[in-house]
Amino acid sequence: MGNRTRLSRRDFLKASSVTFAALSLAACAPVPPSQPTEEVPAETAQVPPEQEAVEVIFWHNTGEAPVQQRMDNLAAAFHEGHPNITVRCEYMGSSREFLEKVITSLAGGAPPHLSFGFPQWATKFYDEGATVALNAYISGDAGFDKDDHQDATWFPATWKGQIVAMPQTYHPYVLYYNTDAFGEMGAQVPTNWEELLEVAALLTRDADGDGKVDRWGIELATDDAWYWLNFHRNNGGEYVNEARTEFLWNTQEGVEAMGLLDTLFNDLHAVPLGSVAQGFEMGLVAMVICGPWRIERYMAAKAAFDVTLVPWKKKPLVEANVDMVLMYKTSEAEQEAAWEWLKVFVGRDYQKQVAMNGYYYPLLKSVAADPEYASWLDNVPVMKHLVELEGQWTTMETTKAGDEPVDILQREMDLALRREKGLQQALDDATAEANALLV
Numbered sequence: 001m002g003n004r005t006r007l008s009r010r011d012f013l014k015a016s017s018v019t020f021a022a023l024s025l026a027a028c029a030p031v032p033p034s035q036p037t038e039e040v041p042a043e044t045a046q047v048p049p050e051q052e053a054v055e056v057i058f059w060h061n062t063g064e065a066p067v068q069q070r071m072d073n074l075a076a077a078f079h080e081g082h083p084n085i086t087v088r089c090e091y092m093g094s095s096r097e098f099l100e101k102v103i104t105s106l107a108g109g110a111p112p113h114l115s116f117g118f119p120q121w122a123t124k125f126y127d128e129g130a131t132v133a134l135n136a137y138i139s140g141d142a143g144f145d146k147d148d149h150q151d152a153t154w155f156p157a158t159w160k161g162q163i164v165a166m167p168q169t170y171h172p173y174v175l176y177y178n179t180d181a182f183g184e185m186g187a188q189v190p191t192n193w194e195e196l197l198e199v200a201a202l203l204t205r206d207a208d209g210d211g212k213v214d215r216w217g218i219e220l221a222t223d224d225a226w227y228w229l230n231f232h233r234n235n236g237g238e239y240v241n242e243a244r245t246e247f248l249w250n251t252q253e254g255v256e257a258m259g260l261l262d263t264l265f266n267d268l269h270a271v272p273l274g275s276v277a278q279g280f281e282m283g284l285v286a287m288v289i290c291g292p293w294r295i296e297r298y299m300a301a302k303a304a305f306d307v308t309l310v311p312w313k314k315k316p317l318v319e320a321n322v323d324m325v326l327m328y329k330t331s332e333a334e335q336e337a338a339w340e341w342l343k344v345f346v347g348r349d350y351q352k353q354v355a356m357n358g359y360y361y362p363l364l365k366s367v368a369a370d371p372e373y374a375s376w377l378d379n380v381p382v383m384k385h386l387v388e389l390e391g392q393w394t395t396m397e398t399t400k401a402g403d404e405p406v407d408i409l410q411r412e413m414d415l416a417l418r419r420e421k422g423l424q425q426a427l428d429d430a431t432a433e434a435n436a437l438l439v
Helices: 009-026 065-081 095-107 119-127 135-139 179-185 193-203 225-234 252-267 292-300 332-345 348-358 371-378 381-387 404-417 423-436
Strands: 054-060 085-091 114-117 166-172 174-178 216-219 285-290 305-308 317-327 392-395
Touching: 054 065, 054 095, 054 332, 065 085, 065 332, 065 348, 085 332, 095 114, 095 119, 114 119, 114 332, 119 317, 166 292, 174 179, 174 292, 179 193, 179 285, 193 216, 193 252, 193 285, 225 252, 225 285, 225 317, 225 404, 252 404, 252 423, 285 292, 292 381, 305 381, 317 332, 332 348, 348 371, 371 381, 404 423
Parallel strands: 054 085, 054 114, 216 285, 317 392
Antiparallel strands: 114 317, 166 317, 174 285, 174 305
């Protein structure tokens, strides 16, 4: 998943089981919000005498200086309109480091008020009583328009009938292709599996004649389940059943998807073994499957590239990832203050900045329809092409097992693609072990 590191759920489950008893004692019952009041313009805002000062701590996982500056600017503007609320946005590191800090803070009884989180984290923390469902806040706040979010983003945020996290970013996995590399070899953009194999074979070659491959068709990884999931889904497969009680990986669709990856890796040798520095930017690697967070990097390198749907077998499909914000149980006043900040963080003005400065797919329908955003798209053709891609949008479903099933799948996928285990056997073993977690 590019630079999006996923934490092992074994580490998460071990750590969270240690803190569960502490959470059970420390966690209070969910606190329903009082009826929100209409926000007052910053210049006329007054703090009633009975309102005490509240500091909201928001932990995030994006370390780039421009992102931190945008958050700090938003927090300062928010404070002008809510003088009794101060927001502190703190970068907490990569996924592994981040989650360890959250678990430690919960064990110590001093969690942040809000934090970034994957959907699988949200379900686990909610089940353990550490976080707050947002249903009452959303339904009780006339100023928050739930329907403005892209419809698919609420699916991974919902667990047991409760909205256990707030969607904050939305990013589809698409195929990036280097137009110079394609043009040099006269390659056509692939739309289906057969064409993908043909193009990958054509673009994999020894360009300097030294007997070693130095141009590759596509960048993949043997142990990243998102690649397999994209092909499994567009082959008609499902990740889990509708009741979320059984993983559905070891089907014909799943084996065929694994077979496609196996051919790319082991028969065509179209995938570089290890990282190739600036490989896509320089045209050494012709295709990459990832989300829109790569666009800024590729544009900065002045790479010649465009995007299209991941080549499909049975149906055009976009597998999308949704990052979340979790609200932790604190005091009633702190939770209400956190909610006020959260509304602004996922509100139209800031999300338009995220879409235009961070090259994310618009989280909100109102941003997608915004004239300023439309004008910006006209000047960024590759992003316009991404937004206009047509296909069924899906997201990975959450289960009570958290992220551990993904780790199991990735381990068995790695064994299969290294040809240390058969494709069917690897998926059979992964499915059986993951399903045992749902019993």
